[in-house]
Amino acid sequence: MVEQDKVVVILLLITIILSVLSVVLVFGADSPGIREITKKETVTVGPPSQGSIELVVEPPAGGVSG
Amino acid sequence: MKLTSFLMVIAVLAVVVSAVNLFSNLALFSTGYALTDQGNVTLDIVSILDINFTYNIINWGSGSVNTSALDAITLGNWAYMSTDTVANTFNLRGSTVPGWVNQSRGLVLETNSTERVNITLNVNRDAFRFLDNSQGVSPASNFLWRANQVNTDDTGSGSSDGESGTCTGVGTLNMTTYIAVPYVPTPGPTTSIVLCNSTDFAQVSNELEIDFAVNISRNAPTGPKNVTITATVAKVNP
Numbered sequence: 152m153v154e155q156d157k158v159v160v161i162l163l164l165i166t167i168i169l170s171v172l173s174v175v176l177v178f179g180a181d182s183p184g185i186r187e188i189t190k191k192e193t194v195t196v197g198p199p200s201q202g203s204i205e206l207v208v209e210p211p212a213g214g215v216s217g
Numbered sequence: 218m219k220l221t222s223f224l225m226v227i228a229v230l231a232v233v234v235s236a237v238n239l240f241s242n243l244a245l246f247s248t249g250y251a252l253t254d255q256g257n258v259t260l261d262i263v264s265i266l267d268i269n270f271t272y273n274i275i276n277w278g279s280g281s282v283n284t285s286a287l288d289a290i291t292l293g294n295w296a297y298m299s300t301d302t303v304a305n306t307f308n309l310r311g312s313t314v315p316g317w318v319n320q321s322r323g324l325v326l327e328t329n330s331t332e333r334v335n336i337t338l339n340v341n342r343d344a345f346r347f348l349d350n351s352q353g354v355s356p357a358s359n360f361l362w363r364a365n366q367v368n369t370d371d372t373g374s375g376s377s378d379g380e381s382g383t384c385t386g387v388g389t390l391n392m393t394t395y396i397a398v399p400y401v402p403t404p405g406p407t408t409s410i411v412l413c414n415s416t417d418f419a420q421v422s423n424e425l426e427i428d429f430a431v432n433i434s435r436n437a438p439t440g441p442k443n444v445t446i447t448a449t450v451a452k453v454n455p
Contacts, residue, residue, distance in 0.1 A: 155221045162228035169235035176239070188258045194452055197267030202324040204360065204429055204444040206298075207279035208348075208437045209316065 265331045268450045272325035272378075275300055275429055280316030282435040295358070299395070299430035323364075323428035325378050326448055330418045333385065333453045337409035338362060338427075339401035341445045350436040358437065360444060361395035361430040364412060366422075382422035386415035395430045398446065415453050 282296045300323040328334055340360045345351060348358035366379040384390040390413050401408050417423060429446070 155225060159221070159224045159228045162225075162232050166228070166231040166235045169232070169239050173235065173239045187256070188260060191259065191261045192264065193261060194264045194266060196452070197265070197329075197450060199447045199449040200268050200270045200273075200326065201448070202270040202273035202275075202326075202446045204275045204277075204431065204446065205441070206277040206317065206431070206433075207441045208433060208439045209279055209281040210439055 263331075264452075265329070266334050266450045266452060267329045268334070268336060268448055269327050269329060270324055270448065271327045271424070272322060275320050275322075275324065276318070277320055277431075278316065278318040282433055282437065295435060296433045297430065298433075299361075299428060301363075301428045301430075322378070323426045324446060325424060325426050326412075327424045328383075328416050328418055328450070329423070330416075330450065332418060333415045334418070335386075335414045335451045335453050336412040336416060337449045337451070338398050338412045339409035339447050339449075340398040341401070341447065342442075343400045344397075344431075347442060347444070348431070348437045349434050350438050352434075352436045358432050358434050359397045360446075361432075362398050362412075362427055363391050363393065363395050363430075364425045364427045365392055366390065366425050378424065379426035380422045380424040382419075383417055383425050384413035384415070385417050386413050389414045390425075395428075398429075401447075409447075409449060412448065 277298055280296065296317070298317060298320070300320050326336070328336070342360070344358045344360055364379070364384075366381050366383040389411055396410070399408065399410050412427070413425065416425070427446075
């Protein structure tokens, strides 16, 4: 009789502990605050751009050559 | 006795229910709940540095230096051509020589970057050899540049050319006197001349018109003279 009472008490204590753990998990773990932001910068550099100057030099008009 | 047995059953049921509840909460950890109160956010910012000559050819055609009248100042004759409206003069020290075609529009450079950029210029021909035939003449031949960022351009085509507010780098945009474009066998920003050390990138202020001028001595070897102007983009130093 006394032994059964002890078992019941122990079981109830286990129940209480499990319930408390459950509550701690639900309310304790659900706090996903953002504390750190990592910024990464990627720079893509395009190729040089090219333009052109074009002209043709003909023999001097005055008949004098360099 | 019966009451005790009943309590025993109730206690066992309570333990079972609590255990099931606890394990169901543990399952939440595998569905996204944080294990700690600290989270990390990684932010990747992609920048593009890109420039493009939207008008990329200046073709003066064929012509020759007028050597019929000696220049009292330079002891020789030379031709001078530019793409601006002020000094479109052929054979500045001599009489008009037909041939070379007037060009009033410089190269137009647009930046398509997502941030301010540094732009440098160089040319792939050595004017001393290319136009002076490696002979010392005065004035020495050169490929010269100056830029403008005026909305109304030489050709009157409106916004197709320079746009005001493009160069935001204080004191770096040469808009007055023509200066030489450096000859760089291997293009590189460290040996080129800075066109603008900080350009805007807004759609309404991202274009520069670069006027070019060239003086050609009478010593210039005859034949085609094709010169490549290279603009290189780099990130603005903070």
